[in-house]
Amino acid sequence: MHELVDRFLAETDFTPPFVLFGHSLGALTAFEVVRELAVQGRPLPERLIVSAYAAPHLPRTASNLHALPDASLARAIDERYGAIPQHVMADPELLALLLPAFRADFTLLETYRYRPGSPLTVPLEVFGGDRDAVSLEKLELWREHTTSDFRLHRFAGGHFYFRENPRALIEVLGAVLGV
Template sequence: MTAPLPSTPPPGTTARRNPWLTGRPLAQPPERHLYCFPHSGGLPGEYVRWGQQLPGTQVYGICPPGRGGRAAEPPLTDLDAVVRELLDDTEFVPPYDLFGHSLGALVAYEVTRELVARGRPLPERLIVSAFPAPNQARHATRLSDKPDDELVAALDERYGGIPPQIAADAELMALLLPVFRADLTLLDNYRHQTGEPLPVALEVLGGDADAVTAEDLEQWRQLSTKSVRVGRFPGGHFYFRDDPAPLLSVLARRT
């Protein structure tokens, strides 16, 4: 079972539970840390489980308001607010990497930009998955305003859909759809602000059958002054669900 983890307290203060961080604390002090940003409507537990296959790595799932243990909180619909509230509450512990899948890739990218702006310790790598470079023009149809049935159908068409066992549970869908809608509002309203490329190494990943194309991924090269590696794996938008090994091998790398 995952649970909120303590944040790093300022000197002379007591650690408190940080609602943004979900994970399974390691028995031994970790060698490194991996912070995972979930996809639209996603739960952090899906990513926390990877810690079992990444020895020495403390894996945290980022849990925004409105889901998981924070289901009673209203979800955020503005990316600036997500970034600000997360960083006001959370210190990322070096050495660390950030990983984001789909919408999570965009959030992790903007978090990294804000870390640079605040002069905070930076990740060794920003690992982004299944999302086009944010500085490119978006032409996708708005989804956040669609009625529930059209929204579910559009999610199925664009991203491969909601798992059948979840879609068949009316009560669970009633809880999840507001989270999907909030996340998609965040995405629909996003506008990239021009700035300096990141002084952080990038790993850019995707599935070879995803709607996010090889060219979409290659455009990330414009957004870093450090090394950029681009890789595609067999599969669609959630390529790692069928075979997590290739992604886990990237996450396990230390450079």
């Protein structure tokens, strides 16, 4: 994760105003990007929006999906997250094209180690689905990672709640961003 963040920041020039939004692994990545921006004394986002990911300091359950053989990895991702459309699961060539990206994502996720640090000074918005495995309590604990405003937003749905009702997400984003 830290190598990814370093490479990303070396290639990215953030010009205020900006907001960062990350969903699932993207939430963790966005959090680490903002932490590193602060360490480097670079401009910070107007707010950080994280979605469908438990507070980063919480212990993670041991999982080694990234080490599974391809077929087992695809099945596990589909069973846990419903993230792979059935037409992709049924097409071995298409699935073979996507599995390296999935494996890289799960390698990042499963090898991440939280490093304690100062809380962020940016407002933090936390989004989550009411039927996601990421509980309300685990989302609420993001509060510890900011000294600024904190708001928790729950949506009807699972891990990919925005697929079930995109309008609800758009409305909340509009309100949060003042547009």
